[in-house]
Amino acid sequence: MALRSLALATRKTLTLGLNSTRLTQSRALQTFSLPDLPYDYGALEPAISGEIMQLHHQKHHQTYITNYNKALEQLHDAIQKGDSSTVAKLQSAIKFNGGGHINHSIFWQNLAPIREGGGEPPKGSLGWVIDTNFGSLESLIQNINAEGAALQGSGWVWLGLDKELKKLVIETTANQDPLVTKGPHLVPLLGIDVWEHAYYLQYKNVRPDYLKNIWKVINWKYASEVYEKESA
Amino acid sequence: MATSQNSALLPSQAKFELKPPPYPLNALEPHMSQATLEYHWGKHHKTYVENLNKQIVGTELEGLSLEDIVVVSYNKGDVLPSFNNAAQAWNHEFFWESMKPGGGGKPSGELLDLIEKDFGSFDQFVEEFKSAAATQFGSGWAWLAYKASEKDKKLEVIKSVNAVNPLVSDYFPLLTVDVWEHAYYLDFQNRRPDYISTFMEKLVSWEAVSARLEKAKVQAAK
Numbered sequence: 001m002a003l004r005s006l007a008l009a010t011r012k013t014l015t016l017g018l019n020s021t022r023l024t025q026s027r028a029l030q031t032f033s034l035p036d037l038p039y040d041y042g043a044l045e046p047a048i049s050g051e052i053m054q055l056h057h058q059k060h061h062q063t064y065i066t067n068y069n070k071a072l073e074q075l076h077d078a079i080q081k082g083d084s085s086t087v088a089k090l091q092s093a094i095k096f097n098g099g100g101h102i103n104h105s106i107f108w109q110n111l112a113p114i115r116e117g118g119g120e121p122p123k124g125s126l127g128w129v130i131d132t133n134f135g136s137l138e139s140l141i142q143n144i145n146a147e148g149a150a151l152q153g154s155g156w157v158w159l160g161l162d163k164e165l166k167k168l169v170i171e172t173t174a175n176q177d178p179l180v181t182k183g184p185h186l187v188p189l190l191g192i193d194v195w196e197h198a199y200y201l202q203y204k205n206v207r208p209d210y211l212k213n214i215w216k217v218i219n220w221k222y223a224s225e226v227y228e229k230e231s232a
Numbered sequence: 233m234a235t236s237q238n239s240a241l242l243p244s245q246a247k248f249e250l251k252p253p254p255y256p257l258n259a260l261e262p263h264m265s266q267a268t269l270e271y272h273w274g275k276h277h278k279t280y281v282e283n284l285n286k287q288i289v290g291t292e293l294e295g296l297s298l299e300d301i302v303v304v305s306y307n308k309g310d311v312l313p314s315f316n317n318a319a320q321a322w323n324h325e326f327f328w329e330s331m332k333p334g335g336g337g338k339p340s341g342e343l344l345d346l347i348e349k350d351f352g353s354f355d356q357f358v359e360e361f362k363s364a365a366a367t368q369f370g371s372g373w374a375w376l377a378y379k380a381s382e383k384d385k386k387l388e389v390i391k392s393v394n395a396v397n398p399l400v401s402d403y404f405p406l407l408t409v410d411v412w413e414h415a416y417y418l419d420f421q422n423r424r425p426d427y428i429s430t431f432m433e434k435l436v437s438w439e440a441v442s443a444r445l446e447k448a449k450v451q452a453a454k
Contacts, residue, residue: 059422096369152316153394154370154413175370195370196413197422205275205414 029076031069034062035105043113047217049202057108060197064100064176071097099176103156103191110190112219122220126189126227133168140170144192145211147172154195159223160186161230187230189223248298248321250281253328260333263434268418276414277324284317298322299399306400319395323373326397327410332437339438343445350387357389358432361409364391365428371412372396374428377403378445380452404448407441 037057042050071093078086112118121137122130134140140159147170148157155174162169164185171182179188192214199210253273258266284301288294293301293314302322305315338354339347351357357376365374368391375390377398387406390398398405409415409431416427 055421063422092369153372196417200414200417201421204271205279 029072031072032065032101034058034065035108037108039111039113039116044111044118044217047213048111048199052197052199052201055201056104056193056198061100061104064097064104067093068097068101095181096176099178099181102178103176103193106188106191107193109222110192110219111214111217112221114217116219117221118217118219119215120220122224124224124228125231126220126224129168129227141215143170145208148192148194148211149208151194156191156193156195158186158188158192159190160188161227162186163230166231187226189226190218190220247285248281250278251325253331255333260331260435263430264331265419268415271418272410272415273324273328277321280317280320280324284314284321287314287317302397302399306396316395319397319400322399323395323397323408323410326405327373327408329440330407330409330437331431331435332440335435335437336433337436337438339442341442343438343442346385346387346445357387360389361407362425362428362432364389365409365411365431366425367391368393368411370394374409374411375403375405376407376441377405378448378452379403380448385449385452404444404451406444406448407436 034057037053040050041053041057044050044053071090075087075090075094077083078090121127127137130137130140134143144157144159151157151172151174153174155172155177156179158169158171158173158179160169160171160179160182161167162183162185168189169186171179171186173179173182179186179191192211194207194211199207203210250273253269257269257273260269288301291314293304296304298318298321301314301318305312305318307315338344344354347354347357351360361374361376368374370393372391372393373396375392375398377388377390379386379388379402388403390401390403392398397408409428411424411428416424420427420430
């Protein structure tokens with residue numbers, strides 16, 4: 001009897017200890033900040049203008065981060081107060097702005113100046129699996145561009161890896177939905193922003209020209225690294 | 233069903249025409265640049281009309297009015313391929329006619345009375361309209377629309393995604409602002425709230441909105 005009480009008491013103490021650890025962790029709310037671009041704003045010209053890169057990074061991406069941080073803080077408060085209605089209401093702001101931060105962070109790494117390998121075709125295992133799945137890199141690009149051009153409104157076109165089916169997929173997402181919203185096993189290798197802000201000042205309404213030119217600065221090295229890591 | 237404007241339908245060809253805005257392309261300067269009108273009307277709107285015409289040839293949609301094509305293609309949300317082009321063709325014509333050089337200010341008469349009744353005050357309406365336009369995530373439109381039922385007649389602010397408009401929900405659209413990025417990017421870049429404020433203060437044609445309300449009331453009475 002005495003032993004059992006001791007065991008119970010110990011378990012309660014352990015649980016209390018864990019709870020207070022969780023409480024402490026939840027108070028330290030991480031805020032996000034704008035990652036630096038690994039290249040100058042003008043370094044992707046003439047494929048993407050410096051003017052666009054600067055606005056895209058300093059205004060659009062920054063705004064997603066600012067609003068994401070704000071929404072997370074409001075969520076944090078709502079959770080602590082047990083305000084489920086506010087928690088539910090905040091979900092769309094978190095998806096929009098968090099998704100915007102996720103997607104743009106990937107995007108900057110998907111691009112590289114030509115002198116740093118931008119546009120160089122993928123080698124190694126990714127190059128091989130592209131040829132196997134799509135016949136050729138040109139064919140893959142044609143498919144991605146067709147999907148990107150056909151997307152109505154705002155969104156992204158992705159080359160992803162389906163980790164479960166172990167194959168490459170082309171997918172589109174609306175607005176700032178991350179690729180994972182199309183399938184929990186999908187990992188983004190490369191994404192192209194087809195929101196008008198990504199190309200309008202330079203290409204105006206001619207989205208297909210933007211899609212044709214962006215491949216000159218696509219950083220296949222990054223996509224290969226992700227592919228190799230995720231398909232290991 | 234709201235039929236608040238003529239669509240330029242030529243019966244002999246059953247093809248829609250790209251109707252020019254009711255003012256020269258530079259007439260909304262400096263609030264909306266000529267360059268914006270040249271691209272927005274001359275490329276975006278034009279492409280919707282051209283593609284719609286190609287799409288409806290030889291189909292049962294040929295010969296219908298533009299508004300009918302919009303509603304039929306909407307298909308209760310399970311949209312047919314022609315919806316996007318038809319609705320965007322309609323939306324843009326409606327948008328040009330929602331603006332005028334020297335626009336802005338306040339409405340008057342019955343329109344103002346209705347606004348005050350349904351929103352509390354004109355300023356509160358403006359706040360709600362601007363908020364809807366600013367918070368329509370991604371591409372879309374913000375609207376002032378009129379709904380008439382047996383019990384009630386009221387104004388509502390609505391926001392819609394991509395090509396969707398209030399015709400599909402049986403409302404009478406009275407006013408719209410395009411919040412696709414192409415509508416404001418050349419003039420305002422990322423600053424959508426500034427664009428919306430400029431639209432309200434300098435561009436809205438309250439005459440057009442009042443005329444549409446009159447038509448809507450007549451339609452509703454039928």
